[in-house]
Amino acid sequence: xxxxxxxxxxxxxxxxxxxxxxxxxxxxxxxxxxxxxxxxxxxxxxxxxxxxxxxxxxxxxxxxxxxxxxxxxxxxxxxxxxxxxxxxxxxxxxxxxxxxxxxxxxxxxxxxxxxxxxxxxxxxxxxxxxxxxxxxxxxxxxxxxxxxxxxxxxxxxxxxxxxxxxxxxxxxxxxxxxxxxxxxxxxxxxxxxxxxxxxxxxxxxxxxxxxxxxxxxxxxxxxxxxxxxxxxxxxxxxxxxxxxxxxxxxxxxxxxxxxxxxxxxxxxxxxxxxxxxxxxxxxxxxxxxxxxxxxxxxxxxxxxxxxxxxxxxxxxxxxxxxxxxxxxxxxxxxxxxxxxxxxxxxxxxxxxxxxxxxxxxxxxxxxxxxxxxxxxxxxxxxxxxxxxxxxxxxxxxxxxxxxxxxxxxxxxxxxxxxxxxxxxxxxxxxxxxxxxxxxxxxxxxxxxxxxxxxxxxxxxxxxxxxxxxxxxxxxxxxxxxxxxxxxxxxxxxxxxxxxxxxxxxxxxxxxxxxxxxxxxxxxxxxxxxxxxxxxxxxxxxxxxxxxxxxxxxxxxxxxxxxxxxxxxxxxxxxxxxxxxxxxxxxxxxxxxxxxxxxxxxxxxxxxxx
Numbered sequence: 268x269x270x271x272x273x274x275x276x277x278x279x280x281x282x283x284x285x286x287x288x289x290x291x292x293x294x295x296x297x298x299x300x301x302x303x304x305x306x307x308x309x310x311x312x313x314x315x316x317x318x319x320x321x322x323x324x325x326x327x328x329x330x331x332x333x334x335x336x337x338x339x340x341x342x343x344x345x346x347x348x349x350x351x352x353x354x355x356x357x358x359x360x361x362x363x364x365x366x367x368x369x370x371x372x373x374x375x376x377x378x379x380x381x382x383x384x385x386x387x388x389x390x391x392x393x394x395x396x397x398x399x400x401x402x403x404x405x406x407x408x409x410x411x412x413x414x415x416x417x418x419x420x421x422x423x424x425x426x427x428x429x430x431x432x433x434x435x436x437x438x439x440x441x442x443x444x445x446x447x448x449x450x451x452x453x454x455x456x457x458x459x460x461x462x463x464x465x466x467x468x469x470x471x472x473x474x475x476x477x478x479x480x481x482x483x484x485x486x487x488x489x490x491x492x493x494x495x496x497x498x499x500x501x502x503x504x505x506x507x508x509x510x511x512x513x514x515x516x517x518x519x520x521x522x523x524x525x526x527x528x529x530x531x532x533x534x535x536x537x538x539x540x541x542x543x544x545x546x547x548x549x550x551x552x553x554x555x556x557x558x559x560x561x562x563x564x565x566x567x568x569x570x571x572x573x574x575x576x577x578x579x580x581x582x583x584x585x586x587x588x589x590x591x592x593x594x595x596x597x598x599x600x601x602x603x604x605x606x607x608x609x610x611x612x613x614x615x616x617x618x619x620x621x622x623x624x625x626x627x628x629x630x631x632x633x634x635x636x637x638x639x640x641x642x643x644x645x646x647x648x649x650x651x652x653x654x655x656x657x658x659x660x661x662x663x664x665x666x667x668x669x670x671x672x673x674x675x676x677x678x679x680x681x682x683x684x685x686x687x688x689x690x691x692x693x694x695x696x697x698x699x700x701x702x703x704x705x706x707x708x709x710x711x712x713x714x715x716x717x718x719x720x721x722x723x724x725x726x727x728x729x730x731x732x733x734x735x736x737x738x739x740x741x742x743x744x745x746x747x748x749x750x751x752x753x754x755x756x757x758x759x760x761x762x763x764x765x766x767x768x769x770x771x772x773x774x775x776x777x778x779x780x781x782x783x784x785x786x787x788x789x790x791x792x793x794x795x796x797x798x799x800x801x802x803x804x805x806x807x808x809x810x811x812x813x814x815x816x817x818x819x820x821x822x823x824x825x826x827x828x829x830x831x832x833x834x835x836x837x838x839x840x841x842x843x844x845x846x847x848x849x850x851x852x853x854x855x856x857x858x859x860x861x862x863x864x865x866x867x868x869x870x871x872x873x874x875x876x
Contacts, residue, residue, distance in 0.1 A: 292325055300863065301332030312342075320348050327360050336364035354388060355381050362399045363796070366406070375403040382416075394423035395795050401434065402796065410438040410471065427792060429457040430800040437464045440472045456785075456807045457800075470494055488515050489527040496535055509537030516550040525554050533559070541567070545577055552580045557587035568597075575603040575610070582613060591621030608634065608641030612648050619655075628655060639675075646672050646679035653688070666692040673714075683709075687718040691725055699732035720746060720755040727762065752852065782808065786823050805829070812836055815845035821854045830857040 288311050295304040308326045311317045323342050330338035343349065343357045350358070358381035365374035378400040382393070401416035417435035421428040429452045436448040445468055449461050466481035470490075475498045482491035492511050499505050515528045529551055532539075539547070544563050551559035564581040567573060573581060582597035595617035601610035611634045619627035634648040649672040656665035669689035673682050686709045694702035706722045706729070709715045715722050727742035743759035747767040750756060760767045785808045792801035805824075809832065812820040817840035825833035837845075837854030845851055858864070868875040 289322060289325060292329065296325070296329050296332065298863075298866070301329045304329035305333070305335070305338075320346070320352055324353050324357060327357060331360045331363060334367065336367050339364045350380060354385060354392075355383065359396055359399065362396075362403065366399065366402055366796075369406075371403060371406040374399070375407060378403045390423040391791075391795075394420045397423070398431070398795055398797070401438075405438055410440065413438045424795075427788065427795070427797075427800075429454045430792060430797060433457060433460055433464045433800075434797075436461075437467045438471060439468060456804050460803060466490070473497075487524075489524055489531055492528075493531055496531075496537075502538060506538045506540075509539045510543055512537065513539065513543035513546045516547045520550075522554050525550050526556070529554075529556055529559050533562075545574075549577070549580055552584045552587075555587075557584035560584040561588065561590075575601045575606045579606055579610060579613065582610075582617070586613075586617055586620065589620075591617045595621060608638035608644030611638060612644045615648065616651065619651075624655070628652065631655075642676050642679050646676040646681050646685075649676075650681050650685060653685070657692075662692050662696050666696070683715045683718045686714060687722055687725075690722075690729075694725065694729045694732065699729040702726075703729035703733070720749060720753060724755040724759055727759065750847070752847070782820065782823050786827055790827065805832075809836060812839070814843045815840050817843065818845050818851060818854060822850070825854055825857050828859070830859045833857060 288307055292304040292307040292311075295301070295307060305326060308322060308329065311322045312326055323346065327339050327342045330336075330342065339360050343361055346357060348357075349355065349361075358377045362374050362377035362381055365371070365377060378396065382396040382400045384393070397416050397420035401413045401420065404410070404413035404416060414435045417431055417438070421431040421435065424431055432448050432451050436445045439445050439448065445465065449464075452458060452461060462481065462485055466478055466485060466487070469478035469481060475494055479491040479494045482488070482494065489512070492508050492515070496505075496508055499508060509532075512528050512532055516525050520528075529547070532547060544567055548560045548563035548567070551557070551563065560580065561584050564573065564577065564584065568578075568581065578597050578601050582594045585591075585594035585597060595614050598610045598614035598617060601607055611630070615627050615630035615634060618624075618630055631648045631652050635645045635652075638644050649668045653665040653668035653672070656662070656668060666689050669685040669692070672679065672685040673689065676682060679685075686705065690702040690705040690709075693699070693705065703726050706715070706726050710719065710722055710726075723742055723746055727739040730736075730742060731739035740763060743762050746753070746756045746759040747763075747765075748756075751768045756767075785804055789801040789804040792798070792804065808820055809824075817836050821833040821836040821840060824830075824836060833854050834857060837851055841847065841851055841855070865875050
């Protein structure tokens with residue numbers, strides 16, 4: 268009887284989604300799938316009868332989670348219940364969106380309404396609203412109000428109070444009050460930020476000398492120049508600061524500092540000498556800011572003859588933004604023999620990238636003919652000619668160019684790759700014996716640096732093609748010791764139909780309580796909008812990770828969604844002697860969003876792989 272009743276109930280019960288689309292969307296949002304929640308709610312919002320305040324608020328929460336701030340505005344602005352329902356959560360979401368979109372006056376209006384005290388509100392929620400209010404005041408330079416809001420938030424967040432207190436200090440004009448605030452800071456991650464906060468506070472208070480001196484002490488020379496720029500009144504002083512910026516841009520300066528300098532040059536347009544302009548343009552190109560380099564080189568190239576070394580850089584920058592026709596013209600103007608070969612190659616490549624292959628191939632042949640002693644230019648031209656020949660299906664021509672490169676240019680960095688590819692083409696065009704012989708001779712002569720494993724594998728393929736199965740299997744067996752992380756070892760094991768290594772056992776590392784505390788703190792800071800402070804917490808933990816134990820920090824990073832940083836740290840641990848086990852490989856080659864991927868695969872009934 269009970270079975271019958273259960274069956275009837277099961278047959279009568281409607282599907283969960285049809286029963287409650289709001290519940291399905293809320294579950295998706297809780298599972299970290301806000302975009303899916305938005306999709307589930309689309310039909311609900313499209314019908315006036317089901318477009319209830321509850322549905323609108325849930326949709327706004329979902330959109331906020333994927334940072335769809337225009338959607339949040341469309342959903343919430345003008346709703347009559349904003350201040351009467353949901354504990355003014357709609358106001359908080361609108362304040363977050365306005366800050367994200369730099370609509371600071373609107374952010375202040377919404378934040379003031381959201382932060383209205385409510386005794387039933389959780390302390391963390393009220394603190395989040397006070398932080399939004401403080402940030403809005405801060406953006407509008409209402410610093411006293413910002414400081415007061417930050418301090419009220421700090422009281423509600425005792426475990427994060429150091430960071431919020433530093434925020435308050437950064438907008439406090441009075442040095443005695445700042446000193447009192449600094450005295451409250453004790454956490455190891457926050458203490459090193461006090462000098463930075465002091466420099467920022469003096470900057471905000473327009474204490475030019477005090478801020479500049481402190482920025483310089485911290486190595487933030489661009490920030491010091493930016494502050495001093497506000498006080499300059501003479502052209503000579505502006506030229507001096509422009510020269511300082513060029514000095515900062517000189518090769519060897521940190522990339523972040525060079526980027527800040529470029530941004531400041533663009534913003535204040537300081538008077539610069541010819542040499543300073545060239546220094547800045549070169550550094551812009553070197554740190555992958557090609558448009559900035561072009562903006563400086565373009566007028567300079569009209570007003571004066573650029574040195575040929577700079578024409579190479581200028582043309583490369585033009586190519587980096589796909590202005591190939593202009594790049595080709597710049598390279599064509601190089602006459603100095605020290606750069607002419609390289610420029611000729613770049614000219615030909617620019618023609619090819621610009622779609623003029625009928626001109627590019629003869630130009631590449633001219634590079635080989637006219638600059639036979641320029642190893643870099645001629646060997647690179649031959650390599651590109653061979654690649655183009657492969658694309659065109661002219662394998663014999665490609666093999667000839669690769670062999671010519673290997674013979675004529677023994678010091679070329681491309682030589683080993685050319686030898687290898689020439690042999691593989693031989694194998695592919697019915698000459699397996701020649702391919703095996705060429706690779707064996709090159710291995711014996713130690714000519715295949717960087718291509719050793721690939722060559723041994725293809726020697727086996729070539730020997731198999733000649734019918735010498737015993738030699739082929741012997742060649743593949745030599746690769747097995749390279750381990751399961753080596754591509755050619757894995758391919759060789761497949762050819763030998765063997766599993767040469769024991770299955771990896773995954774042994775997840777258990778982070779210590781101190782690590783959990785750090786990353787929990789960082790996660791809370793992120794959730795409160797204090798992303799810079801969250802980064803400082805994580806950076807300190809990463810910076811302290813040393814030796815094989817760095818894998819422990821990498822494990823926490825991966826578990827919390829920082830896959831790329833986890834891989835970098837795991838590589839550091841591996842180089843320091845961490846065991847080459849399943850855990851380290853998961854860290855080095857992570858699968859981000861694994862849980863979500865498997866969940867959706869199960870729901871859609873497809874293989875996760």
